[in-house]
Amino acid sequence: MRKYTPKDNVQGKSYYTDRFWVAPRVPREAVEEGSHFEAVVNALGSQVKESYIEVGQLVFHIDASENFAVIKTLRDECGYKQCSEQSAVDYLAQDGEFELFYQLLNHAEAKRVRVVCRIKKGEAIESIVPLFKSANFAEREMYDMFGIKVNNHPFLKRIIMPDDWEGHPLLKTYPLQGDEFASWYEVDKIFGKEYRDIIGPENRDPAKVDRYDTKRFSRVGYEVPFGADISEGEKEQAIKYSETILVNYNAGTKQLDERK
Amino acid sequence: MSQQPNKLTPFFENLNFERDDNTMVINFGPQHPSAHGQLRLVLELDGEQVVKAYPDIGYLHRGIEKMAENMTYNEFLPTTDRLDYIASTANNYAYALAVEKLLGIEAPRRAQVIRTMLLELNRVISHLFFLATHALDVGAMSVFLYAFREREYAMDLMEDYCGARLTHSSVRIGGVPLDLPAGWLENLAAFCDKVDYEVEHTYEALLTENRIWKMRLENVGVISAEEALSWGCTGPMLRGSGVKYDIRKEEPYELYSELDFDIPVAETCDSYGRYRLYMEEMKQSTRIMRQLIPMYKKTEPRLMAHAPQYISAPKEEIMTQNYALMQHFVLVTQGMRPPKGEVYVPTESPKGELGFYIKSEGEPYAYRLKCRAPSFFHTGLLQEILVGTYIADVVTIIGTTNIVFGEVDR
Numbered sequence: 001m002r003k004y005t006p007k008d009n010v011q012g013k014s015y016y017t018d019r020f021w022v023a024p025r026v027p028r029e030a031v032e033e034g035s036h037f038e039a040v041v042n043a044l045g046s047q048v049k050e051s052y053i054e055v056g057q058l059v060f061h062i063d064a065s066e067n068f069a070v071i072k073t074l075r076d077e078c079g080y081k082q083c084s085e086q087s088a089v090d091y092l093a094q095d096g097e098f099e100l101f102y103q104l105l106n107h108a109e110a111k112r113v114r115v116v117c118r119i120k121k122g123e124a125i126e127s128i129v130p131l132f133k134s135a136n137f138a139e140r141e142m143y144d145m146f147g148i149k150v151n152n153h154p155f156l157k158r159i160i161m162p163d164d165w166e167g168h169p170l171l172k173t174y175p176l177q178g179d180e181f182a183s184w185y186e187v188d189k190i191f192g193k194e195y196r197d198i199i200g201p202e203n204r205d206p207a208k209v210d211r212y213d214t215k216r217f218s219r220v221g222y223e224v225p226f227g228a229d230i231s232e233g234e235k236e237q238a239i240k241y242s243e244t245i246l247v248n249y250n251a252g253t254k255q256l257d258e259r260k
Numbered sequence: 261m262s263q264q265p266n267k268l269t270p271f272f273e274n275l276n277f278e279r280d281d282n283t284m285v286i287n288f289g290p291q292h293p294s295a296h297g298q299l300r301l302v303l304e305l306d307g308e309q310v311v312k313a314y315p316d317i318g319y320l321h322r323g324i325e326k327m328a329e330n331m332t333y334n335e336f337l338p339t340t341d342r343l344d345y346i347a348s349t350a351n352n353y354a355y356a357l358a359v360e361k362l363l364g365i366e367a368p369r370r371a372q373v374i375r376t377m378l379l380e381l382n383r384v385i386s387h388l389f390f391l392a393t394h395a396l397d398v399g400a401m402s403v404f405l406y407a408f409r410e411r412e413y414a415m416d417l418m419e420d421y422c423g424a425r426l427t428h429s430s431v432r433i434g435g436v437p438l439d440l441p442a443g444w445l446e447n448l449a450a451f452c453d454k455v456d457y458e459v460e461h462t463y464e465a466l467l468t469e470n471r472i473w474k475m476r477l478e479n480v481g482v483i484s485a486e487e488a489l490s491w492g493c494t495g496p497m498l499r500g501s502g503v504k505y506d507i508r509k510e511e512p513y514e515l516y517s518e519l520d521f522d523i524p525v526a527e528t529c530d531s532y533g534r535y536r537l538y539m540e541e542m543k544q545s546t547r548i549m550r551q552l553i554p555m556y557k558k559t560e561p562r563l564m565a566h567a568p569q570y571i572s573a574p575k576e577e578i579m580t581q582n583y584a585l586m587q588h589f590v591l592v593t594q595g596m597r598p599p600k601g602e603v604y605v606p607t608e609s610p611k612g613e614l615g616f617y618i619k620s621e622g623e624p625y626a627y628r629l630k631c632r633a634p635s636f637f638h639t640g641l642l643q644e645i646l647v648g649t650y651i652a653d654v655v656t657i658i659g660t661t662n663i664v665f666g667e668v669d670r
Contacts, residue, residue, distance in 0.1 A: 012330035014594055014624045023622020026362060026601025055361050055603045081489045084606065085632040089619050103604050103617065103632070107489075107503065110510040114604060134492025137640035145325075160318035160669060169326055176323075176330045 008093035009172040028052040028059075036109050040078045044070055057112045064100070064117040068126045071102060071115060075131055080104040080113065083132035086139065088146045090172045096121055098148055102128070124149035145170035164189075177204075283311055288654065290319045296393065296658060297665030301642065305651060313646035313654075315639050320669040328629035332595025333359050333433060336626070341427035343614075343631060343667040346389050347382035349418075350609040351667075352431040357513060358605040358616035359433045362598045365567045370559035371435035376515045377448065377552050378421070378430055380545040384455060385414045386610035387542050391463060394535070394659035398476045406462050413451055420444055433596075434571040435564035445553050452546040459542050467535070477532035481645055481657040484529060491644065492637035495612025496541065497661065500526045500534035507608040515555070521548050531660040570596040595624030604632075611635055611662055633667035 031037045031051055037058040041051050044060075047070050051060035062070050074080040085103040092098070095118075102115040119125055127150045128135045139150045140159040147168040150156055158165060166181045167174055177183075187199050209217060214228050224230055288301035298319030304312040324343065328336050340355045341348040353375055360366065367375065392407035415425040420441055422430040430436065467473045483493065488501035498505055506523040508516040524540035526533030565571055572591050573584035600622045606615040612634025619628040638661040646654055 012625050016594060017623075021597075023597060024599040026364070026599050026603070026620075028601075054601060055605075057604060059602075082492060082494075084492065084494075084613060084615060085604070085617060085630060087617070087630045089628040101602075101617070103615075105606075107505045107510075112604070112606070114602075132492070133487075133490040133644070134637050134640065137636060138492075141636075160321045162318070169323060170329075174326075176326060 006093070007173070010175045011172055012176070026054060028054050031058065036106075036111055037113070040074070040113060043077050044073055047073075057114055059114045059116060061116045061118075064119045064123070064125055067100075067102070067115070067117055068128060068131070071104070071128050071131055074104055074113065074115070079106045079108050081107060083128065083134050083138070084112070086128070086135055086142065088142050088148055090146060090170065091118075092121055093172055098146060100125060100142075100148070119148070124151045126151050127153040129153060144168070147171070282306070290316075296663055298669070299639070299658070299663070299665060301646075301654070301658075303646070303651070303654065308650050308652070310646050310649050310651065310654065313643050315642045317636075317639055317665070317668050320665045322670070324670040325629055325631060328626050330625060332624045333598070333626065334591075334595065336629075337431075337433065338427070338429045340631075341429055343633065343670065344386075344609060344611060344635070344664045345426060345666045346664055347386035347610045348426065348428045349378045349382045349430050350386075350607070350614060352429055353379055354605070354607040354609060354614045355616050356431045356433045357607060358603055358618050359598065360565075361605050362601060362603045362618055362620055363433075363567065363570050363596075364599075365434055365565045365570065367435040367565050368560065368562040370439070370556070370561060371563050371565075372515050373552055373556045373559055374436045374440060374563075375431055376519075377549055377556075378418075378428075378436075379514070380548045380552075381414055381417060381448070382428075383545045383610045384542055385411055385418075387538050387545075388414065390538055390610075390659075390662045391535075394656075394662075395467065395473075397655045397659040398473065400467065400470075400473065403463060403466055406458065406466075410455060410458050413454060417444070417447055417451060420447070432564065434567065435562075437563070439561065439563060440556070445556060448549060449553055452549050455542060455546050459539055464539055468539075474532060476653075476656055477530065477535060477660075478528075479530050479532075480649070480653045481531045481534075481660050482529050483641070483645055487641075487644070491641040493612070493641060494634050494637070495608065495610070496534055496537050497612060497634075497638055497641075499524065500537050501529045502527045507606050507613060511606065513605075513607060515552070518555075519548050519551050531656055534660050570598070597622055597624050606632070609634065611664065611667070612638070614667075631667070631670055633670065635661075635663040635665070635668045636670075638663050639668050 029052060031041055031053060037053065040058060041048055041060065047062055047066050049061045049063065051058065053059070082105045083102060084105050087101065089099040089101070097118045097120055100117050100119060104113050104115065106112070125148060127139055129139065136154065137159065139153055140156060142148050143150055143156055144158045144160050145168055157163065161169065167179055183202060184196055187196055191199065211217070212231050214224050214226065214230060284305045286303050286305060288303055290298045290300040300316040300319065302314040302316060303310050322342070324339055327339055331339070337352060337355060340351040343351040388407045388411040392404040392411070395403035395407070418428055418430070419425050421444060422428050422438065483497070483501045485501045485503050488498050488503065493501065502525060504523055504525045509523055521544045524537050524544065526537045564574065568587050570591070572578065572588040573581070577584040578588045598620045600620055602617070602619045604615055604617040606613050613632065614634060615632035617630040617632065618626050621627040642658070642661065645657060649657065
């Protein structure tokens with residue numbers, strides 16, 4: 001029976017995993033009383049669904065619909081003046097959801113928080129560009145890479161991939177080598193679909209040698225005209241080198257001396 | 261006439277220049293020598309003044325974040341060289357540190373000293389490159405040659421250490437692969453003296469009070485502190501706007517908490533202030549490297565952290581002890597399996613805040629890796645600060661943002 005390969009996650013997998021392997025978890029600490037992070041959690045009140053400290057940074061989960069309000073509170077009341085990063089994680093295969101995170105920085109306290117929320121596939125998220133202009137590029141990249149729509153973004157357009165690209169490359173359903181559209185993108189765009197057969201698929205093996213291809217590979221010892229068809233065999237035609245010029249270096253220095 | 265951009269009909273985007281409102285749209289790049297790589301900047305010009313700027317990126321996109329999801333953690337490390345290829349050790353280190361934080365391990369003291377030295381050496385390399393290209397863009401050709409001369413010496417030091425000049429891969433997860441070669445510290449000390457001398461007597465002597473240089477840089481590319489924060493500026497771009505924030509000082513990693521150095525800040529918020537800042541940072545880097553040289557001599561000769569579950573044992577143990585060999589085999593063939601969890605680790609790369617967000621599901625492959633590249637956000641800033649400037653200043657402003665397209669496009 002053919003081995004089952006999941007279609008909803010085509011990324012690299014470990015070829016062997018112990019059946020009894022249970023991955024440990026990075027320790028999550030509770031928010032300490034009287035700390036700066038506690039003040040942050042208190043300022044947000046009931047908007048925080050879950051909060052903990054992971055590797056020195058406060059992480060809290062919120063409702064996706066409240067992202068703008070929460071981040072506005074963080075910026076105006078808690079001193080988080082910079083949005084370092086904003087992106088998503090694809091959990092479509094497991095939960096049918098994307099996990100979005102906003103990484104914020106408070107310069108005065110030198111503290112960082114991560115706001116995490118989840119949205120269902122096809123749902124849109126509110127843009128935070130009015131709060132942080134850095135989200136302009138970050139949200140465009142998220143849209144480009146995951147296809148997550150952002151409401152009220154001033155210019156939601158693909159940023160890294162070409163405008164006419166199909167598919168969103170960081171989805172788990174998108175293979176590393178690219179899909180069919182990706183492999184024929186240049187051919188389709190420059191020449192048209194009917195040229196696919198003439199041009200052929202892209203060669204991704206840099207060490208590939210085709211001994212019948214007389215256009216791109218030279219035939220050392222058996223010279224044939226450029227583009228000649230040698231699939232039927234070729235006639236024996238060893239190149240004759242002048243023996244007086246040819247030096248046998250394997251014979252050592254003695255022979256060279258004789259030539260002098 | 262509508263053009264079909266296929267079927268071998270040429271598609272001359274550049275030819276539809278004139279519009280009815282009498283502004284001109286030009287493509288600056290993607291193959292422009294002053295575009296610092298593959299930046300296509302669409303500029304709408306009214307005369308010589310920029311009305312609208314639209315940075316178009318993605319010409320160097322290699323899908324590094326996608327590759328990270330399909331590689332084991334150690335396999336991915338050499339790929340990080342290709343992010344900010346001017347100072348690759350800074351990327352290697354940022355990635356290695358993020359994975360170390362995820363694993364909960366710490367590199368031994370000697371590795372920390374070597375890493376900090378390499379990071380600062382890379383900072384000097386990167387800043388010299390900035391100075392060279394920035395001066396060349398603005399028109400000071402000789403500075404380019406002088407700065408590249410010193411950069412060659414720095415790259416010779418990198419070559420002596422790890423064998424590579426540009427793509428170093430000189431940091432490993434859990435430590436460093438090699439000890440310093442004999443005589444390296446003496447060369448480093450000599451290099452520090454050389455850089456200090458050259459910064460003061462060549463670059464600053466040539467540029468700081470140079471009339472043309474000041475005319476081209478002063479009050480060009482002014483970014484207020486609020487703008488810089490809102491646009492996600494970090495590193496010299498943020499400190500150039502008067503915000504004193506350096507991750508090395510505020511959220512110290514590696515040995516920076518033990519080292520004595522200053523954080524220069526420019527209050528003028530313009531390109532000239534940022535240039536002065538870069539010069540000062542080079543001096544601070546040599547100051548840090550000088551302090552590290554005596555620290556190295558006091559360390560134990562261990563280079564990799566002891567965490568057999570994640571990090572291979574030293575080569576001697578692998579070659580002599582069966583169990584170490586077995587663990588090494590598993591780590592090479594399957595890769596390390598960090599615990600489940602997520603981590604975002606910021607570091608101060610020469611360009612700004614370089615952070616890696618890693619989401620691990622306990623597999624040998626990262627579930628999601630996001631590289632927070634400083635240049636990406638500095639490129640976004642261009643669409644705002646270029647508006648209203650003159651086309652001659654566009655080159656200065658791109659130069660002063662110090663963007664590198666390896667990490668913009670990833």
